[in-house]
Amino acid sequence: MTDTRMLATAQQLGSRSLAWLHAGYRNGYGRLEDNTVIDLAEPNDVYKPLCEVALASSLVMRDGITGPRDTELARELLEAAWAQLRDGDLLYERQLRHVTVIDPLETYGHFARVGFRHAALEDLLDSLGRLRSVHAVEIPGNRRLALANARRIAGLEHRPDWNTLIGATWLGALPEPWTIAWLIAYHVTHTVFHVTDWGARPECLPEPMRDYLRDWLPVWLDIWLEIEQWDLAGELLIVDSCIGEPVTGRVGWEALAAVQQPDGLIPCEGSAPDYDDPEDAFRDHGHTAVVGVVAATVALSRALGGTPVSG
Amino acid sequence: MPFAETPLRDEYAAAVERVAGRTLDALRDGGGTAVLAEPHTAAPRPLLAAVRVLGADVFAPQLLSGAEPDAAAAALLTEARRTLPAPVPASEDAALVIGWQDWAADRLLARTSYGDGARAGSPPPLPPFDRERLGWRTWSARMAQLSVLALPGLDSPVHDAARAGTLDLARGTVRAMLRRDATTSVRLARWLAWAHADGRPLRLEIEPVLDRIGQVDDGTDRSGLELAIARALANGAPR
Numbered sequence: 001m002t003d004t005r006m007l008a009t010a011q012q013l014g015s016r017s018l019a020w021l022h023a024g025y026r027n028g029y030g031r032l033e034d035n036t037v038i039d040l041a042e043p044n045d046v047y048k049p050l051c052e053v054a055l056a057s058s059l060v061m062r063d064g065i066t067g068p069r070d071t072e073l074a075r076e077l078l079e080a081a082w083a084q085l086r087d088g089d090l091l092y093e094r095q096l097r098h099v100t101v102i103d104p105l106e107t108y109g110h111f112a113r114v115g116f117r118h119a120a121l122e123d124l125l126d127s128l129g130r131l132r133s134v135h136a137v138e139i140p141g142n143r144r145l146a147l148a149n150a151r152r153i154a155g156l157e158h159r160p161d162w163n164t165l166i167g168a169t170w171l172g173a174l175p176e177p178w179t180i181a182w183l184i185a186y187h188v189t190h191t192v193f194h195v196t197d198w199g200a201r202p203e204c205l206p207e208p209m210r211d212y213l214r215d216w217l218p219v220w221l222d223i224w225l226e227i228e229q230w231d232l233a234g235e236l237l238i239v240d241s242c243i244g245e246p247v248t249g250r251v252g253w254e255a256l257a258a259v260q261q262p263d264g265l266i267p268c269e270g271s272a273p274d275y276d277d278p279e280d281a282f283r284d285h286g287h288t289a290v291v292g293v294v295a296a297t298v299a300l301s302r303a304l305g306g307t308p309v310s311g
Numbered sequence: 312m313p314f315a316e317t318p319l320r321d322e323y324a325a326a327v328e329r330v331a332g333r334t335l336d337a338l339r340d341g342g343g344t345a346v347l348a349e350p351h352t353a354a355p356r357p358l359l360a361a362v363r364v365l366g367a368d369v370f371a372p373q374l375l376s377g378a379e380p381d382a383a384a385a386a387l388l389t390e391a392r393r394t395l396p397a398p399v400p401a402s403e404d405a406a407l408v409i410g411w412q413d414w415a416a417d418r419l420l421a422r423t424s425y426g427d428g429a430r431a432g433s434p435p436p437l438p439p440f441d442r443e444r445l446g447w448r449t450w451s452a453r454m455a456q457l458s459v460l461a462l463p464g465l466d467s468p469v470h471d472a473a474r475a476g477t478l479d480l481a482r483g484t485v486r487a488m489l490r491r492d493a494t495t496s497v498r499l500a501r502w503l504a505w506a507h508a509d510g511r512p513l514r515l516e517i518e519p520v521l522d523r524i525g526q527v528d529d530g531t532d533r534s535g536l537e538l539a540i541a542r543a544l545a546n547g548a549p550r
Binding site: 176177178180215216218219220222223226 | 447448478481482484485486488489490514515516519520523
């Protein structure tokens, strides 16, 4: 049975997180330098957060379950991010120069999902996808799934063997659940995100893995809530929505809502310190805002009957 | 010269360790009798307190090897329950925990010359903890407090709840392991081992859990006894 109080909590949490992100970018935080070159000396500094905001915004638009104001905020964030990437040219040039880097494809999927396309990049990715090298680059299993999902979204010609990719992840081994650690938990969440395309395809995660997650998610959420790892707890809530009927109930939503500040900031862990420079707050807690938006979007979308899936 | 007196608390704790250690030795030796008291002398109060704390577990070596509860241990447990007042429960749940622990002791004493044989077959007068109402986290914590019931020869509504709640027992075990709570881990693993011995399918492999708990336990004989009982159950001790 749908828990309407829980969904109301989720909706408010996501809406506030989106507004906080939007306000940050409107204030000029987290912008790529105008002279950014394709080599990206510090890709995690601005580029990665920008792409994560694009992801969250693309899911808001894909799922279409928010009100007109939030839809507008999401569209503005996406357009601003796409403009920062020079309408995709930056991704194209980066991929052209560096055959084996994987982030242009990972990033492109978020935009292609909602119609921001770059034909030359797609041609290039199709061509590179025929190289053995590109598929042999040594990266974690969950990240290989991110690439497979991006190819699926963009409709690229390479068709990965999903079962092999899933089997190569930590989750794929159905490991002893008491061995999980903080970083491994993030690997698990990302495996689920990419295989299910952020909740659009719950059935793509093999049934034994969904059963396994339903068994242990309540425990993992409990222990990370106890030590106030809000960012990870939020990711576990996304997983809970991505695999079918959620099993963890209200507890996670209420905990995150209780720590969300009036301006929408959710501390990534513990309590947020007082910042002299609000841009520091934006940098430190931006990822958790993305998590808040995605968690609410996927939860509401699934509760309202699931994402319309194309293709 | 400074004069230090061992605080009573420490003396009783040491006695619990001593009795647990001797029971553990008997269990490892294949189920003989643990020599807990000097023969023909009055049992000292710390020993009686320790036997009262361990309760039905003083019979574990015999029960796990298919023998009848040991008469000497039964004499001590009877004496302990006669001379030491029952602990005062701080809550309704605590009263229920004590009630069930006493039920387990009564039920096993009834099989010896120290018990009321008539009570051996009587139904327990208490309700089990309500798993649905408490949720997996609280319910499993209560079950950990009742690990002494996870012995061959005992059956009750608490055991039925364990049979129906193996996933929640497993969740509680995993939670305790991740929180490095050695006491709760081993007690819940003992229930899992009991359920496994009872033929219930488990969602958590018991052997690696017991190995891990053995590697990181708190080093006390009391935890060692719980683990040894769990191992014996997992290895197919008589039911």
